[in-house]
Amino acid sequence: QLNGDELEGLSNIKEIDMSMNQQSISLTNTSFINVPTLRILKLGRALKGTLDLKPSPFTPLVNLTVLDISNNNIANLNAGLL
Known part of the structure; x- marks a missing residue:
């Protein structure tokens, strides 16, 4: 589960690539707060x-500007997600 603490101290980062991660990631509403x-x-x-x-x-x-959530078996997207 990615709760946001893992990215603390990276406030100037421009790109994150977690695609094809060997461990599936669960997001929380604070995952990218930092x-x-x-x-x-x-x-x-x-x-x-x-x-x-x-x-x-x-x-x-x-x-x-770029969000890749492809190939994740997503059935529905909440209207406010993006």
């Missing part, structure tokens, strides 16, 4: 669980 400058986030074939979180885990990412 990386507000993130522009590229790749999570293809990496997620498990639901993306139906409120608030969305992507809310703090105001500079995000």
Whole structure:
């Protein structure tokens, strides 16, 4: 589970690639709270669980331009997710 503490101290990071991670990642609504400058986030074939979180885990990412959540078996997306 990615709760945000793992990314503490990386406030200037621009890109994270966790795609094809050998361990599936569960997101929380605070997963990306510590990386507000993130522009590229790749999570293809990496997620498990639901993306139906409120608030969305992507809310703090105001500079995000690329989000890859491909190949994650997502059936539904909450209207406020992105």
